[in-house]
Amino acid sequence: MPFNIRVSGRAAENGYLPYHRLALVCEGGGQRGIFTAGVLDAFLEQDYFPFQLMIGTSAGAQNLTAYAAAQRGYARTLITRFSTSKEFFSPVRFIRGGHLLDLDWLMEVAKSELPLELKRAEQRLEGRQLLMCASRVDTLQAEYLPPRQRGWMPAIKASSAIPMFYRGGVELDGRRYWDGGVADAVPVRAAYEQGADLIVVIRTVPYTHREKPMRGEGRLPESGRLGEMAQVMIRHKKGYCDAEAFIDAPPPQVCVVELAPRVPLASNVLGSSQDALENDYRMGLACGRHFVDRMAHRLQRVAA
Secondary structure, three states, rough: OEEEEEEEEEOOOEEEEEEEOEEEEOOOHHHHHHHHHHHHHHHHOOOOOOOOOEEEHHHHHHHHHHOOOOOHHHHHHHHHHHOOOOOOOOOOHHOOOOOOOOOOHHHHHHHHHHOOOOHHHHOOOOOOOOEEEEEOOOOEEEEOOHHHHHOOOOOOHHHHOOOOOOOOOOOEEEEEEEOOHHOOOOOOHEEEOOOEEEEEEEEEOOOOOOOOOOOOHHOOOOOOHHHHHHHHHHHHHHHHHHHHHHOOOOOOOEEEEEEEEEEOOOOOOOOOHHHHHHHHHHHHHHHHHHHHHHHHEEEEOOOO
């Protein structure tokens, strides 16, 4: 199989994985989120929607929105059709002082040509919680935005505004935000802190991936634009290392189920070919179907 499903943390009980609060966490990764789109479309095929808590970062937040709205194929179209457009990704515009990634255009064109069924999402989320991770520009700390209170499109945009690529970040309620991947690319610890004791996490890198800690921090600039970007890199590295350490060794009484590719995806963060995106979508679809068919029954909720 080109994908891998592994369980870490609390041991199974008679083959089952009991839980009190079940969470779904979706990593970002730009166009690599096409793998996640495939997994979640497979969940939607089988009407598999058991999660009480869902947290996504960047592309993961976009994918979770489509999942909550039960719009199978939405995220696939958003990535393959719109994120590959020259209107969205333009190095020439960036050189001239504009955005490399035009999130404003993406939001507007999606609204007009690929509208989200947000009323249905609201109905399906009754009694559940969905959060989108964004990073504060001033502190580089993660915030987990509830889109039903903060606005769906503003929250998605704040979670997806990559530093430098979307100039200035996104202002929301008087605060400025960058992409959630700066502070918490894989918000598994946040799910635990929200009370989850069983966490299903969908990755967009191979299951063997381990982020290497930043070296030579003391030699990096501390002020100016370069200093700002250096701090962003340091924060991202620390957050990513912490997330992978959590997945490998969760706290006692916590179980993590990780769905991930076995090898690097054919798609990239940006600039992926249609063939690569289609290949990775199908891999995610196969992974999601395998999980629902072979493993989902092992996840069993216990009485409070």
